[in-house]
Amino acid sequence: MSQGFDFSIAIGGAAGQGIATPGNILARMFVRRGLHLNAYNAYQSIIRGGHILLTMRVREQEALSHGDHIHLLLCLNQDTMTRHLRHLGPGAYAVYNADNITPGEHQDGVHLCGMPVTELTGDAKNKLAQNTAALGVIAHVLGLDFEVLESALTLQFQRKGEAVVSSNVAVARAGYEYSSANFTPLANPLPQNPDPLAVWTGNDALAMGGAAAGVKFYCAYPMSPSTGVLHWMAKNARELGIMVRQVEDEIGVANMAVGAAHTGARTMCATSGGGFALMTEAIGSAAMMEIPVVFINVMRAGPSTGVPTKTEQGDLWQALGASQGDFERIVVAPQDAHDAFGTIAEVFNLIDRYQCPAIVLSDLLISEGTFSVPPDDIDMSPPIERGKLIRESNGDAGPYNRYLDTADGISPRAVPGVPGHVHVVATDEHDEEGILISDEFTNPIKRRQMVEKRARKLDDYFTRVAAPEVEGDEDAEVTLVGWGSTAGVIAEAMEQLQADGVKVNRLAVKWILPFHAEAVTEALSGARKTLIIENNHSGQFHRYLRSETGITADGHIRKYDGEPFMPHHIADGVRAHLAGDVSGGVFVPDQEILV
Amino acid sequence: MSQGFDFSIAIGGAAGQGIATPGNILARMFVRRGLHLNAYNAYQSIIRGGHILLTMRVREQEALSHGDHIHLLLCLNQDTMTRHLRHLGPGAYAVYNADNITPGEHQDGVHLCGMPVTELTGDAKNKLAQNTAALGVIAHVLGLDFEVLESALTLQFQRKGEAVVSSNVAVARAGYEYSSANFTPLANPLPQNPDPLAVWTGNDALAMGGAAAGVKFYCAYPMSPSTGVLHWMAKNARELGIMVRQVEDEIGVANMAVGAAHTGARTMCATSGGGFALMTEAIGSAAMMEIPVVFINVMRAGPSTGVPTKTEQGDLWQALGASQGDFERIVVAPQDAHDAFGTIAEVFNLIDRYQCPAIVLSDLLISEGTFSVPPDDIDMSPPIERGKLIRESNGDAGPYNRYLDTADGISPRAVPGVPGHVHVVATDEHDEEGILISDEFTNPIKRRQMVEKRARKLDDYFTRVAAPEVEGDEDAEVTLVGWGSTAGVIAEAMEQLQADGVKVNRLAVKWILPFHAEAVTEALSGARKTLIIENNHSGQFHRYLRSETGITADGHIRKYDGEPFMPHHIADGVRAHLAGDVSGGVFVPDQEILV
Amino acid sequence: MTIELREKPLTAKDFKGKVDPDWCPGCGDFALLRATQMSVAELGLSPHQIVCVSGIGCSSNFPGYFNSYGMHTLHGRALAVATGVKMANQTLTVLVTGGDGDGYGIGGNHFTHTARRNVDLTYLVMNNQIYGLTTGQVSPSSSLGMKTKSTPFGNIERPVNPITSAIMNGATYVGRGFSGNIKQLVRLIKGAIEHPGFAVIDVFSPCVTFNRDNTYDFFRQRVAPLEDEGHDPSDWKSACERAMEWDDRIYTGLFYQDQAVQSLHAREPILDGGAPPVSHVPEAITREQRDRIVRRMM
Amino acid sequence: MTIELREKPLTAKDFKGKVDPDWCPGCGDFALLRATQMSVAELGLSPHQIVCVSGIGCSSNFPGYFNSYGMHTLHGRALAVATGVKMANQTLTVLVTGGDGDGYGIGGNHFTHTARRNVDLTYLVMNNQIYGLTTGQVSPSSSLGMKTKSTPFGNIERPVNPITSAIMNGATYVGRGFSGNIKQLVRLIKGAIEHPGFAVIDVFSPCVTFNRDNTYDFFRQRVAPLEDEGHDPSDWKSACERAMEWDDRIYTGLFYQDQAVQSLHAREPILDGGAPPVSHVPEAITREQRDRIVRRMM
Ligand SMILES: Cc1ncc(C[n+]2csc(CCOP(=O)(O)OP(=O)(O)O)c2C)c(N)n1
Ligand SMILES: Cc1ncc(C[n+]2csc(CCOP(=O)(O)OP(=O)(O)O)c2C)c(N)n1
């Protein structure tokens, strides 16, 4: 907040009121100016009605969370006004259609910007006119020239023809002019950074990470909040030569993925908790057959169907316990969209090396959030290392054992079609040749050999994957530990605490399994007070951290109401913990903005 | 071993050679004499061929494991002789058909009891004659009157008619007489205890526990080693009025069980790891809808299809991580067949009280083992407490809220059909009335309320379920910690160690989740050296113990070759640990008897 | 409000649920809801005698809008749960409501096996040929070539035919309705509830938000009630043949019925001779039962 | 032993796997194994060109006994895995082998959807009307009344009819064989492999250990080859009708074939015009592709 422009616009209304369009137009306008964006959309599992609140934070600096405040509230219905006007502080704006929305009690200094929409547009029937008029008001309040908005509108509507463009431009202009005549613009108008940014969602980033890593087979069954990955893949399939299949269920997805991966195609699929539950058996099978596949679980609030449009970090133990028996796999929880993009390529190289499945834990906050990204950061040519893969005949006529017990546990992996390498992979325990050990005599010695061979594959894992590090103040009073998507909001909470003079640092864990137990123990050994921050009820990460290191945290900040942390929730929790004000060790912030 | 008669008979041959029949006859003979039995059958996942070794330990005292030794080896084929003759010590017997099996090198003092089967029976074609003749030899060697065997044979074959009985009796008699003429019987013949015992498998015990608890709906999809529960249920269904359904897959099983349980019937189902993976989504749904169902997972060696006929304690984390999100459930791992029987009734009372699912972790060792049981211990009228269940109209015409937010978190549960209590249960998050919170407005306050209501249900759990206790020497050098099926074999290892002068005690954990963290921490606080014993590779229980208590064990004894621990494996491991002889902290015994 | 205390017969209104549907205005599912409410009222059923089981989807929100016992279960699993309900308490009237994705996609295996078992359920599928709740992906009943968010270049998988599939799998009452014809729907639903076996009604229930191809208009131009065709519902071949027609003429009505096949609970030996439901028999087993079992173990 | 180096044509023997079958002596599965080995040899295929995918069951042990690439996957999932294999590398010949429980029980949903997609696979089901590997429980194709370990009082669920079900779900080559007639099996299998779409052959493969009802004798007394009947495989109605006969006469042979329907990979836009398999195209995307994507994000 201290550094430069930092402004949050919230657009509220019901499903079906067309919130997405003004949201998109504003987002494009902001990133074209080189401003950073972090947008969170709070919505319900219905197609019409309910209450949606899209919060778009725009910032000169990187925006690591959707922030704490609403500086401008666009109310598309009375409900939004009623719910949120009280969250506006002095200097904030409420923009609304004065024809049918009335403001209520509010703090001093709030700018009430009622628009006489029917009068402005001369059209009482067009329900979407208020949205466009409001864009005019917002552009004016932000200190933009109308041309900036005009060209954004043109771009947005050009597919729909000239008439749509010009009528929208006219309505927006009326709003802009009305605002110029009646409302006070921001003292510090919207700045401009030199380099324009791009915009993506976390699901776009996951999909693009896959495309960059060379995914050539993607299959899925739709499930919120993971469906965006499928949509991106489907849209870009033809251009990129990616085979995209929608399958009858998640069991089919996971097994089809195993089949495709076995042929040599880099293969990925995504789902959410319930679909992931159905995939678990196949994940174990991939591990036993030693086939690399990426399974993405985009977490939403559970248990069971739960709250399909709300976020949670509730599937950690499901990922850890996916499928029976002990087996090799990688579990990783990216920290934001940008990180998700890069993680996918990294994970593919790892699983091609180790010939095992990977589970990527994203969540609704990352996956459905909209974020700016510097276009040059989108490196879609990462190194591609496929490990001991044999896709073409190498002229080697010697005997081929798929599960050769090598020193590093990793066996050369031939795909079907290669002459001279015919073999059978099996989910039953097998010997080096791939013959089932229970076929004739279930040899305990061979069994033990194969368990140990597979386990050995990951021996050099920690030399290849970066351990998490403590970041922030050196001699901190308090160390905040998070995992996955809370990294950014924790960083912002730290800024707030540091501004208050609290010395604080952070350990943000991303690579979950195998766990960097030594590095984490070392990192936390100097911590004076360790607080764990999790978006779930039971402290799943804390229990896992303890299972791997024995470390017991000093306190917890948890949230399990479906909404993500805002920075002040964490900062408040830290303050309460430091003040010794937390009974039972767990601070649970209240969600003030009821979305 | 020190106390009284303790004798192990092993019968080895190929699948299809009819090992079960002599096994059954001997088992019945033993338990009718009031002797204890613990039998482990090592077999393969094939219907014919392979190598089967049935080890039957018969003891005056309770037999807590299948023991360490073979005192009499009945070889039905050469393979068995070749594999196992070397495991016989002085005084042990090898019984075999001398017509086609030749003994090899052996220790001094082994009694080689070759039977000239064709000569004895006058029939070169009856492949099963050797089995019956061997029973005659064994009866003689054990010092039994022939009449005891004769009546056992009569009972076994009477369904097949007089001719079959008399021909079998004749062959057995020939064996008995040949043995009397040629072999030395045991110095201490088979004793007789006053009260006859009964015999069951662990799967019988699980099924009977269900029947006793009032299970009226049982459904399953066959999967080794859990199928015995289905077979027991199917056989006894009609007599006990239990509805038994075989379903198209485990997903159908789990969901059908949820439906039946919701109507008010006590409902149970059983499977193994792979089927359990498919059930997990439904387990989460039962928790969210607050419907009590018992899900049994009989563990076998994994991962994936793994070694279907071999044992392992490898699905602990799968049980802990079953389904997405945080939710209430009970996980329990019975310690033997007897315990399994009683646990089922206890668990049903708990889940009816707490309105949540339970996961019972058995394993192949318990479920497919054959054990003696004192008939009076089979109390099939345990207390049945169904909690806040409403199955009949109570005339109460007031409003009914299925998910009423009561002080203890437990809401009165009406089943369909009761007038005045109409409601909808849902896997989506809902309010007290059962209305979906995402239906109109996803209220974070209601969400939090419902999460906390459900979590509160288990608040008094620890007052109702016994905490594990340390048993054995007071001031022990070493404390052995196990869970589930290793309780018995650990106890026997302790006897061996104590006989050697090692002071040792044991903590055998059965109730897994919720975990008695305080009690266990307290119990282990005085331990001088803690060793954890697990039948898996990765130390699943150790990691879980640490996640709940922070306790790090001093060492481990693990086995993951598919075979169960024998007492000396553990005793050897303890000695090695005490001698500081274990590199890496994990002692892995060799499986000497290759079965 | 129980059947015992009731003075005057219930009407469709009495089957309104606790909340109003949140379906999009114009969604085809409203019609099926209304038709079901009318049907159960006309049959004289009371809310507590009915259990309405659904999976997940727009259509699967049905139980929340319908006044009866309800279970809103997992995506694709409604038939499995409903079989558990019906078999554990055969005195209940069990309706199953859901979507095409729920029933023919992820739930396909339960559909097949429920049909061959002839479980006495009434299965109402709101077939909008799209995944509605997940905002418009291809469904197993989407037509070839259909463009959706997951098939932007057109669907390349031939659609299932729920009618022929239900008939060949063993369902004993198979009909097709259309949200544009409530009268026919009521006829079909009443027949289905009264039918003692597995009754499937596939209902064209247009998704006005995501399916631009299979609209009310599309169907209005094509639907032809079988009632007008002298169709004989005992003739499976003609039923299948008519069910396969799609282009110009799409038949609705009762395609197939076989009353001779016993339902699963009628065949179940432990329910012989009108035994009480297992949900309500005493849990405890008798001393004699126990002794017989233990004797066999000795 | 690769196709390039080969001097003389391969014979059935060359398709013997690394181990001998551990099936019970007399098990029907031996015949199908032999017939498949003969078929691929006669078609001139090499082991490395074939992938044989199975689930779990006695019959599913097939790939271990057959010399080709093989995947012995999860119970019920063979068709899903095989679809992944075929679609990722359409140049491979993909056989799927398994049991009735595997295919029609737990695997039923994949069966339905693989059929409607017309994936170019050859699916050989060793139907013994029992669960063999788990030692004899009822299967979805067990006859009514059959006594098994899980139905000691007799099966009360009507069996599936794999032939009518395959036809109605969209399989484009549907046959039935019998382990007692290897010649016919070879004809059927060769036709299935050559057929460009989803080919299903349901094979009566007696389980001599657990099924005492459906024995070799049972079938020998009843089987009637369709070849002798002048059956027209393009006529689905007659195919279904004949497939439903069971009591005295049970038809075997090719029931149905439709060569007009394109297979899934033939319809797949990204494989247009003989594109190479996605399993073997370079992973890296081009700078131009990247730039086009990023431009759309700005
Ligand atoms: C296991 C699982 N997978 C996916 C989903 C996501 N999901 C919810 S509804 C739905 C499909 C809805 O389509 P349909 O059944 O046709 O119902 P409609 O919304 O069209 O009425 C899907 C895929 C889920 N809830 N659970
Ligand atoms: C998920 C899962 N459920 C159950 C099993 C156990 N299982 C193995 S094979 C089999 C059925 C075998 O029957 P079928 O498919 O007809 O093959 P058959 O042995 O008769 O050839 C079952 C239930 C399993 N391996 N995986």
Ligand code: SF4
């Ligand atoms: S999205 Fe379609 S199916 Fe869902 S409520 Fe709206 S119109 Fe109905």
Ligand code: SF4
């Ligand atoms: S049990 Fe039956 S199916 Fe299995 S191998 Fe033996 S005969 Fe064949």
Ligand SMILES: [Mg+2]
């Ligand atoms: Mg639909």
Ligand SMILES: [Mg+2]
């Ligand atoms: Mg079978």
